Amino acid sequence: MDLWLPLAAGVPLVAGALTPAIARRHPGLARPWALAVTAWVLAATVGLTRRVVLEGPFSYPLGGWARPYGIELRFDEFSAAAVVIALVAGLVLVYSGPYMRVALREARLPWYYSLLLINLGGLIGFVTTGDLFNLFVFMEIVSVSSYALVAVAGGRIAPLAAFKYLIAGAVSSALILFCIGVLHALTGSLNMADIAARLATAEAPAPILLALAGLTAGLMVKSALFPMHAWLPDAHASAPSPVSAILSALVVKVGVFGLLRVYPMFAAAEAVRLAPMYEILAWLGALSIVAGALFALFQQDIKLMLAYSTISNIGYIVLGIGLANERAMTGAGIHIANHAIIKATLFLAAGAIIHQTGRRTLHALRGVGHVMPWTCLALAVGVFSIVGLPPTAGFPGKWYIALGALDAGRPGFAVVLLAGAVLIFVYYIRILNAFYFRSPSEVGMLSAREAPAAMLLPVLVLAVLCLAGGLLGRWPAMLIGPAIARFPGGG
Amino acid sequence: MVGLWLNIDYAAFVALFCIGLYVVLAKQNLIKKLLGLNIMETAVFAFIVTSGMVDFGAAPIISDDTTGPFASPLPHALILTGIVVALSITALALGLIVEIYRRCGTIEADELKGVE
Numbered sequence: 017m018d019l020w021l022p023l024a025a026g027v028p029l030v031a032g033a034l035t036p037a038i039a040r041r042h043p044g045l046a047r048p049w050a051l052a053v054t055a056w057v058l059a060a061t062v063g064l065t066r067r068v069v070l071e072g073p074f075s076y077p078l079g080g081w082a083r084p085y086g087i088e089l090r091f092d093e094f095s096a097a098a099v100v101i102a103l104v105a106g107l108v109l110v111y112s113g114p115y116m117r118v119a120l121r122e123a124r125l126p127w128y129y130s131l132l133l134i135n136l137g138g139l140i141g142f143v144t145t146g147d148l149f150n151l152f153v154f155m156e157i158v159s160v161s162s163y164a165l166v167a168v169a170g171g172r173i174a175p176l177a178a179f180k181y182l183i184a185g186a187v188s189s190a191l192i193l194f195c196i197g198v199l200h201a202l203t204g205s206l207n208m209a210d211i212a213a214r215l216a217t218a219e220a221p222a223p224i225l226l227a228l229a230g231l232t233a234g235l236m237v238k239s240a241l242f243p244m245h246a247w248l249p250d251a252h253a254s255a256p257s258p259v260s261a262i263l264s265a266l267v268v269k270v271g272v273f274g275l276l277r278v279y280p281m282f283a284a285a286e287a288v289r290l291a292p293m294y295e296i297l298a299w300l301g302a303l304s305i306v307a308g309a310l311f312a313l314f315q316q317d318i319k320l321m322l323a324y325s326t327i328s329n330i331g332y333i334v335l336g337i338g339l340a341n342e343r344a345m346t347g348a349g350i351h352i353a354n355h356a357i358i359k360a361t362l363f364l365a366a367g368a369i370i371h372q373t374g375r376r377t378l379h380a381l382r383g384v385g386h387v388m389p390w391t392c393l394a395l396a397v398g399v400f401s402i403v404g405l406p407p408t409a410g411f412p413g414k415w416y417i418a419l420g421a422l423d424a425g426r427p428g429f430a431v432v433l434l435a436g437a438v439l440i441f442v443y444y445i446r447i448l449n450a451f452y453f454r455s456p457s458e459v460g461m462l463s464a465r466e467a468p469a470a471m472l473l474p475v476l477v478l479a480v481l482c483l484a485g486g487l488l489g490r491w492p493a494m495l496i497g498p499a500i501a502r503f504p505g506g507g
Numbered sequence: 508m509v510g511l512w513l514n515i516d517y518a519a520f521v522a523l524f525c526i527g528l529y530v531v532l533a534k535q536n537l538i539k540k541l542l543g544l545n546i547m548e549t550a551v552f553a554f555i556v557t558s559g560m561v562d563f564g565a566a567p568i569i570s571d572d573t574t575g576p577f578a579s580p581l582p583h584a585l586i587l588t589g590i591v592v593a594l595s596i597t598a599l600a601l602g603l604i605v606e607i608y609r610r611c612g613t614i615e616a617d618e619l620k621g622v623e
Contacts, residue, residue: 149585156592163599167606175606176619182603183540186596187531190547193589194524197555200582 021076021089024060024098025141028053029157032133039126050129051109054136058102061140065096069495075146083146084210090146093499094276097269098140100353103481104265104360105136107474108258111364114468115371119169119256128168132262135161139266143273148196149206151277155192155238155270159185162267166255177250184247188237195230198223199281208281216284224288231278232293239271241334242304245327249311252323257367260319264326264363265356272333272352276503279337283504290340290504298338302432304331309439316377318366321443322359325402328436329355335429336417342500344420349496351413354401354485358409361398361478365391368467368475375461378446383456385448387464390472392451394479399444401482404437409485412493516557523550537607537614541600548593552586559583 031053039046067074073092077083109132120128138157145151163185167178200206202223203214218224240248248268252260275297282290308328315321329351336348368391369384370376385392401408404415414433421429456462466472485492527550530543559582567577608614 149588153588153592156596160592160595160599163596163603167603170606172610175603175610179537179600179603179607182596182600183531183544186544186600187528187547189592190524190527190544190551194551194554197551197558197582197585200555200585201558204579206581206585 018076020060020064021074021091021144022078024057024064025089025137025144025154027060028057028133028137028140032130032137035130035133036126039129043122043126046126046129047109047113050133051106053133054102054106054109057136057140058099058106061096061098061102064091065099065495067091068093068096072498084205084207087150088146088207088209089144091144093496094273094349095143096495097143097273097353097356100356101136101139101143101266104356104478105132105139105262107360107477108132108261108364111261111367111471111474112258113470115258115367115471116169116256118371124168128165131161131165131168135165135262135267139270142270146208147206148199148208148211148281151208151274152189152193152196155274156189158267158270159189159238162263165259165262166251168259169256171254173250174254177254181247181251184237184244188234191230191237192234195227195234198227198230202227208277212281212284215281216286218285218287221287224282224285228282228288228290228293232275232297235271235274235278236300236334237271238274239268239330239334240327241271241300241330242307242327243300245304245308248327249320249323252326253317253319257319257363257370260323260367261360261363264323265360268326268330269352269356272330272337272348275334275337276349280502280504294338294340296338297334298426298429301331301333301335301338302429304328304334305432305436306331306439309436309443313439313443315443316379318376318378318381318447319363319370321378321447322362322366325440325443326359328440329359329402331436332414332417332433335433336413336420339417339420339424339426339429340504341420341423343416343423345500345503346493346496347413347416347418347420349500350416350489350492351410353492354409354413357478357481357485358398358401361394361475361482362402364471364475364478365395365398368471369395371471372467373461373464375458378450380458381461382450382454382458383461384464385451387462388466391467391475394475395451396448397479397482399448401486403441403444407483407486409482409489411486412489416493517554520550520554520557523547523553535616537604537616540616541597541604544600545593545597548589552589552593555582555589556586 035046076089078087138154141154163178163182167175203211205211237244252264305328308324312321312324333348333351336344375381401410404410418430418433524547527543527547531540559579561576561578564576564578565573567580
């Protein structure tokens with residue numbers, strides 16, 4: 017049982033590296049192999065989460081070297097996000113079968129599954145590590161595999177979108193690595209808990225502030241917060257739909273999750289105060305909510321629309337972190353997981369529609385609700401979730417964040433939050449209106465058929481989870497409660 | 508000001524980092540952007556490696572006739588990992604640039620805007 021923690025991240029990484037070798041002899045094995053590995057990871061993360069619920073956070077010293085000398089893997093309540101990661105990755109893998117057979121040359125398929133597994137391993141590692149440099153390494157594993165995944169299917173603008181994504185990602189990574197170097201030079205340690213203890217007595221405000229500001233800025237680029245969002249829409253919209261689902265649901269969360277990991281290090285430091293940084297985060301989050309929603313309002317392409325709505329939803333999470341009180345933080349934590357499920361539903365459903373009809377603008381897709389009823393039903397559930405209507409998965413997170421804004425004595429932020437929800441409602445109602453209530457603008461549309469079972473099933477499972485996330489909204493709040501209480505400003 | 512003079516190497520690496528960032532942002536040619544990125548990464552690597560230096564420190568190899576202080580070997584190990592990451596990013600970016608050139612016939616960012 018102890019070994020499950022390192023294996024949860026290690027197995028998909030090794031399996032990902034082996035995939036092309038296996039597929040060389042038996043090309044058909046790549047997908048079952050990836051599915052089997054992901055199913056194992058899901059089982060392992062469920063087991064680990066069960067243990068954290070029963071016993072509280074636990075660690076595993078890699079190579080038997082105790083912290084602060086060795087690399088520490090640590091599984092706490094936030095790490096339970098690994099279950100959502102494995103779940104979404106598994107459903108995307110099921111969905112990829114029929115979708116990628118058309119979108120990709122056959123020789124490239126094993127490489128695609130290999131990249132997906134490596135991406136999964138990086139994400140699991142990212143949420144379970146307790147070591148700052150290890151955090152960077154896993155972040156890079158996630159990032160580099162994502163750049164490649166954007167371009168994997170080719171197409172006219174995909175390589176350029178991938179390149180833009182790569183430049184933005186690599187610049188922010190260089191900044192983050194620089195700040196890790198500053199912290200290491202200051203404290204002589206790389207273990208995050210140990211750095212927190214040593215920074216408490218450090219007397220060098222300027223470098224600590226530099227590290228804090230640099231890490232924040234770098235992670236903001238990774239999470240595509242409003243002024244640094246320019247790389248996101250093209251990358252997410254031009255990637256194949258299963259990849260868009262992974263990127264939008266999971267990979268952008270690396271940025272916000274990184275903030276949750278990095279900020280506790282500075283909590284006890286006497287030399288800097290976190291309050292101004294939280295204030296900046298809250299304002300940028302609010303700005304992001306409105307800006308993302310406004311951009312989305314003017315899109316015709318359904319995938320671009322979803323990509324801009326990711327910016328808006330990241331804004332909600334960052335606003336929740338920035339408000340820095342118990343309820344807002346709880347809301348941010350819940351929304352990290354729930355948005356992953358909602359956005360995966362939306363992108364996979366949209367992908368199925370694009371796959372079956374060959375069209376991707378709202379105008380051309382009019383009336384699709386009548387020819388693909390199940391997919392569009394799932395999409396509608398996703399739409400109501402992303403708006404935040406009860407009883408769907410989008411509601412608990414936004415509700416907690418709004419309550420947190422009131423707790424903090426900042427009703428203005430609660431107003432922004434509601435305004436954002438209304439804007440989101442406006443642009444998503446356009447989708448539903450076009451799909452169900454407008455007469456088809458192209459006759460060819462009516463000959464489209466419902467998606468094949470392997471694509472429909474993951475979409476429907478995710479839609480059910482969207483409903484479950486709302487109806488069982490208290491469970492994740494109870495799960496991350498202890499972690500929030502330990503978080504600076506959260507108690 | 509004395510403090511700055513003592514840490515002149517750090518100041519130089521920060522300057523190098525900013526030069527790289529300028530190249531990434533200001534140059535239109537994608538290869539030049541990539542070069543700027545590599546300059547930034549090299550600046551970070553050099554900064555972290557020198558942060559392991561100790562005044563009059565010996566190489567951290569224990570034998571009978573060396574006595575401390577020793578330089579810290581950890582930053583070197585970190586940077587080896589960092590170099591691997593930078594290398595894979597560079598390789599992937601070059602591959603993408605080839606692909607962009609094949610499809611669009613140019614690798615100037617301002618001309619590519621028109622292609623989209």
